[in-house]
Amino acid sequence: MPYRILHIADVHLDMAFAGLDAGLANRRRAQLQDAFERTLALARERKVDALCIAGDLYEDGRSGLDRAAYLRRSFLDLAPLRVFVSPGNHDPFTPASLYRYMDVPDNVTIFAERRMRAVELADGLTLWGCGHEYALDREPILKGFACEGDGMHLLLFHGSDSAHMPPDKECIAPFTDADLQRSGAAHAMVGHFHSQLSRGRYAYPGSPEPHTFAQAGRHTASLVTIENRRVGVDFIDVNRTRYVTLDFDLTGMSDRAAVSTVLRSEIAAAVDKPGEVFCRVRLVGAAAPTLEASSAELAEELSPAFPGLEIVEAFASFDLAAIQSEGHTVRAEFVRALLKRREAASDAERLQLDRALHYGLLAFAEKPLQI
Helix, strand or coil: CCEEEEEECCCCECCCCCCCCHHHHHHHHHHHHHHHHHHHHHHHHCCCCEEEECCCCECCCCCCHHHHHHHHHHHHCCCCCEEEECCCCCCCCCCCCHHHHCCCCCCEEECCCCCCEEEEEECCEEEEECCCCCCCCCCCCCCCCCCCCCCEEEEEEECEECCCCCCCCCCCCEECHHHHHHHCCCEEEEECCCCCEEECCEEECCCCCCCCCCCCCCCEEEEEEEECCEEEEEEEECCCCEEEEEEEECCCCCCHHHHHHHHHHHHHHHCCCECCEEEEEEEECECCCCCCCCHHHHHHHHCCCCCCCEEEECCECCCHHHHHCCCCCHHHHHHHHHHHHHHCCCHHHHHHHHHHHHHHHHHHCCCCCCC
16 A cells, blocks of 8 residues: 655745735735645545645744644644654744644654654654754754665655755755765655755655745645655645736836836736735836836835735836937946947847846946846
C-alpha cells in the first residue's frame, strides 16, 4: 500500500499585511484562514496518511490563545490522520510559543527542537523533523546530519536553499544540494519560499495564498506518495487570490480624465474578481506635457472598485525639442547623443535606444525606475 502525505507550508495565519487599510487587511487574513481550511479539506478528500506543515503556520506575536484553540480543534478534527509540524522562523518554538499552549492532540507531533528527531510513519519509512527555536536562525539546518537506520527516510523542516534564493528573501537555516545528498533522505518537505519550487530531492509547495506582488509563482499543496521505495510528488494549486501587474501606456494621452476612463476599463479586464485579484498598474510611455496624472490621485479614485490597487509611475512627459534647446546641459547632451545614434540605428537598436532615452530622462527627473 502506498503511503501518502499532504505537505503545506507558510500559511502565515494572522499576517499583518502592513500598508493595507484595516478592512482590506482583515479580509486578506480571512482569505489565509480559508486557504488553510481548504488544505485540511484536501487532506481528508485525498485520504492521505499524514499532513506535514513545514513552518510559518501562524505569525508569532500576532496570534493569541484563540488561535491556539482554533489550531487544536482543526487538527483534532483530522484524527486519526497524523499531523506533523516543523516550526519556522515566524512560528518558532519559543517559551511563549502558541504550540506550548495548544493542548496538543494525540494525532499531532510538533518538532520542538533544533535537532532532527525521527518518527516512524510506517514499516521501513521514517520521517525526520526539527523546528526553529528562535526567529532569525542562520545556522545551516542540515550541518553534520545523516539519517540513521534502514528503509526510506523523509525530512521536514523550514529553511533556505542557499543556491536558489528568491529576490529579497531572507536566508535562514540554509542548506545545499550536497547537504541533502549527504543526509541520505529520499525527499525533503521544506518551507520558507512562498512560490512553489521543486528540485531533485526537495520541494517547497509555496504559501497557500500569495501575500505580495513579488510572489508570482504557483501556490500549492504538495502530495507526496511513497510506493515501492519510490517518491512521487504532485502539486495541487490551492490559491484563490492572485496578484497581477498591468502596464498602462500613456503615450498620446493628454488629459487626466481620459486616463482615468481608459485605465478603469483596462483594470476591469484584468481583475475579474475584485478583492481576490489584486492589481499593480505601471504607468509607462511618453505622455504629453499637458498631462497631470498623479498615481496617488488615480489610486484613490479607483481603489473603491479595485481593492488593493497600486499605481506606480514609470512614464516620461518630456518635450525633447525643449530639452535640446537648454544648451550644453548634461540632459540636453544626453538627448542629442541618443537621437543622433537613433538616426543610423536598425529597428532593433532603435528599440534599445528608445528604452535608454526613456529611463535616462526618468532618472534626470528623479522618478522611480520601475523596469
